[in-house]
Amino acid sequence: MPDQPRRPRTLNDPRSEAEAAFKRATTKVAEAPPKTVAVPGVREQVTLRIDKDVLEHFQEGGPGWQDRINAALRKAAGK
Template sequence: MAEPPRRPRTLNDARTEAEAAFKQVTKKVAEAPPKTTALPGIKQLVSLRIDQEVLEYFQEGGPGWQDRINAALRKAAGR
């Protein structure tokens, strides 16, 4: 005996409506992460490749060469 054809789901099907409602409620909204403002005096450790002659130029002045490089970069960035 042949099985009767299955009834296709319609938009009014309770399960289909429940799934659609669930998806609508649980859909994640893409939010941009909040922008953090730079705090004055906070420094971040980074690795940076610079030319040897540039490094030697700043190190010739003795201690504080990293601060001098930072000052030069701030000036170049217009800050």
């Protein structure tokens, strides 16, 4: 008898074997989500929790506090 791959051990129960075969046949392989390219100058709305004293620090300068936070985060990120 030629060398053939070994058949996996059966589950002894025809129903369990059928369910296992169905699961193998219908299980999708996980694919990585497509990477999105960041477009320069486009901003994305997010929810961010910041300590109250830090938020007050940026808001003390009046309007534009979100831009100031963004600039500080860009600097911290080395961008």
